[in-house]
Amino acid sequence: MIRRYSLAVLAAAFLVLAVAHSSMAAQEDKFPNKTITWLINAAPGGGFDLHSRAVARVMRKKLGVNIIIRNVPGAGGIISWNLLSAAKPDGYTIGIVNLPGAIVSQLFKETQYKLREFTWVGRISAAPYIYAAGKQHGLRTLEDFQKAKEVLITESGYGTTGWVNSALTAATMGFKPKFIMGYAGAPASNMAIVRGEGHARALGLDSPGQMAFIKDGSMVPNWVYLEKRDLRYPDVPTVGELGFPQLSVLAANRVVAAPPKTPKDRMAVLIKAFRESIEDPETQAAFKSMRAKTAPVYGDDWLPVMETMFKLIQDNADVFKKALK
DSSP: OHHHHHHHHHHHHHHHHHHHHHHHHHHHHSSOOSOEEEEESSOTTSHHHHHHHHHHHHHHHHHTSOEEEEEOOOGGGHHHHHHHHHSOSSSSEEEEEEETHHHHHHHHSOOSOOGGGSEEEEEEEEEEEEEEEEGGGOOOSHHHHHHSSOEEEEOSSTTSHHHHHHHHHHHHHTOOEEEEOOOSSHHHHHHHHHTTSOOEEEEETTOHHHHHHHHTTSEEEEEESSSSOOTTOTTSOBTTTTTOGGGGGOEEEEEEEEOTTOOHHHHHHHHHHHHHHHHSHHHHHHHHHTTOOOOOEEGGGGHHHHHHHHHHHHHTHHHHHHHHO
């Protein structure tokens, strides 16, 4: 009798252990079940940072796990994208990529990442630019830029979309740029102009932190990269009005990616949560408060857009090779 009781207890214990093990295995198989790291290629306060945080804030709720934001500025974004490329392809590391800036870096500099190898979650926004100069420098019109001996342009590094913008703009419009590099991000680059270390640069039209420099009068807008004038700046001409409509395509595309070879089933989870987060009223309200708009493209639907940008950069290879010297 005692032996039968002992066997029954032992069998029950084995059953409990088996159920617990099965439950733990199921939990481990569930994705996601731990913290996700979101890499940002810029310092806090700029458009890439603010837009990422607005989406990540809602994605945490959709996925049911924490998302840690990790700002990794430097080398025009290369450091962050190299880290993303080298991360374990398990869906627990994602990052925002700056296009077309990352294309220029890949084509004309040494990088570990290859954009065509990333697995894409989707685009958050495509932010247009407005060119602006420090009020103390007297650069107001295109003619002022063309007459200047050189225009000092402040940036965090080669490969940023702002740098791509300025390099193409200067070559197309016919003024001489000299790049002053090494600033922590867009706000720091703008402050450098206010301090007199630089003359002008491209500012994100939908970034409150950057537009504050125009709002307080410390920087003066020159032209906008739009097909029509911005209602907030009705006196500022478009690049098309100045005779360069081809430049209206320049924008900062903020696209979220995962490491190469991230499994399709995990990508499906991330893309679904990303889509739901972009469309969520909380995210839309956050963008409205920033005076910005989302421009979502999901998953592999992003690839044709990226290939168009590759062609634009490759067609202007001489411009970038010269600027990088």
